Amino acid sequence: MKSSILAIFVGAIALCGQAVQKPDQTIWSGKSGGLTIAWTTADITATQGGNSVFSAHDWAQTGLNHFVSVSRTAATPSPPDCNYTRTLKIVAVVRAMVSFEDATEITCRKEAHPGGMTRLITLDLSSREPIVESGPDAIGQVDAKRPGKAVLLTRLFPADDVFKALSATAPIQSAVRASGSEPRTLAALIQAVGDATGEGDNCYIIPTDLLAHFAFDRVEGGRVVIRLGLPGDGPCRMKLTSFDTSFAIPSGIASALEAASAGKEGFLAKEGARIAAGRVTTIRLRSGASAK
Numbered sequence: 001m002k003s004s005i006l007a008i009f010v011g012a013i014a015l016c017g018q019a020v021q022k023p024d025q026t027i028w029s030g031k032s033g034g035l036t037i038a039w040t041t042a043d044i045t046a047t048q049g050g051n052s053v054f055s056a057h058d059w060a061q062t063g064l065n066h067f068v069s070v071s072r073t074a075a076t077p078s079p080p081d082c083n084y085t086r087t088l089k090i091v092a093v094v095r096a097m098v099s100f101e102d103a104t105e106i107t108c109r110k111e112a113h114p115g116g117m118t119r120l121i122t123l124d125l126s127s128r129e130p131i132v133e134s135g136p137d138a139i140g141q142v143d144a145k146r147p148g149k150a151v152l153l154t155r156l157f158p159a160d161d162v163f164k165a166l167s168a169t170a171p172i173q174s175a176v177r178a179s180g181s182e183p184r185t186l187a188a189l190i191q192a193v194g195d196a197t198g199e200g201d202n203c204y205i206i207p208t209d210l211l212a213h214f215a216f217d218r219v220e221g222g223r224v225v226i227r228l229g230l231p232g233d234g235p236c237r238m239k240l241t242s243f244d245t246s247f248a249i250p251s252g253i254a255s256a257l258e259a260a261s262a263g264k265e266g267f268l269a270k271e272g273a274r275i276a277a278g279r280v281t282t283i284r285l286r287s288g289a290s291a292k
Helices: 002-020 056-071 159-167 170-179 186-193 251-261 269-276
Strands: 026-032 035-040 044-048 051-055 082-094 097-108 115-124 214-220 223-231 240-248 281-287
Touching (some): 026 082, 026 269, 051 056, 056 082, 056 281, 082 214, 082 251, 097 214, 115 240, 159 240, 170 186, 170 240, 214 269
Antiparallel strands (some): 035 044, 044 051, 082 097, 082 281, 097 115, 115 223, 223 240
C-alpha cells in the first residue's frame, strides 16, 4: 500500500514538473507579400515557395556570433561565458516587411550587471540579403551602407521628408540644441544626434543607426504613422522610448498599407497587439562554458 501511495506521489510530482514546460504556442500565421509567415512562442519563420527565407532563431544566432566576435580580444581569445536571450514581438506586417520589437539581454559570468537593449526594427523578409549586425557594440547595429534585410526609413521615404520629420520631433530637437550644430541634411542630422542621451528623466540614447529603428504603426488621415524607437541608456537599458511621426504614403506601398490596415493581408500595430495578447517569442542561446 505504501509503495502504491509513493508511486502516485512521485507521478504527481513528475506531472507538475512537466506542466512547467509550456508547449510551443502558435501566436499567428498568415500569408503576406508572397510569404507564409508563422509566429510562435519559440520562433518566427517565413517561407516562400516552400523554401525557408527567414528564421528568428537564425537571426538570434547571428546576434550571438557578433557579440562573441567583438567580445574576444588578444588577451581573452575564448568566447565569453554568457547567456544570450532574444525576446521578439511582431508589431506589424506590411507586404513582406515585418516590424519587430526586439529585446536582447546578455548575462555573463563574473559581470555584475547584464547588458541589453530593446529596439524597433523592420526587416524585409523577402530580401535575399543576409541579416547583418555590425559595429563595435556587443549587441550590434545596422550599417546604413549595408543594411542587409533591415529596412531604412530612406528606403521608403525621400531623404528630405525623413530629415523634416525627424527634425520636428522633441528628442531630436533636444539633441540638436545640445550639439550646438545646425544640420541642414539628413546625414548631418544623424551625425549630430548619434549617441546623444536624454536629459533628466528621459533615459534613452539616440542610436547612430536611427534610420533602422522604426515600426509601421497605423494609417491616419491619408498618411502612414511610423513609430520610432529609442533604446534605453544605462540602468534603464531594456526600456524603449517611442514616439510617432508621419509621412505621405508612397505609391509603392499604398496598396500594401491599405491591405494591412484592413487586416486583409498582414496587419498594423493595433491589430498586432490584439493578436499577441501579451505573448512573445523567446529564444535562449549560450556562449562559452555556458554552451556546454
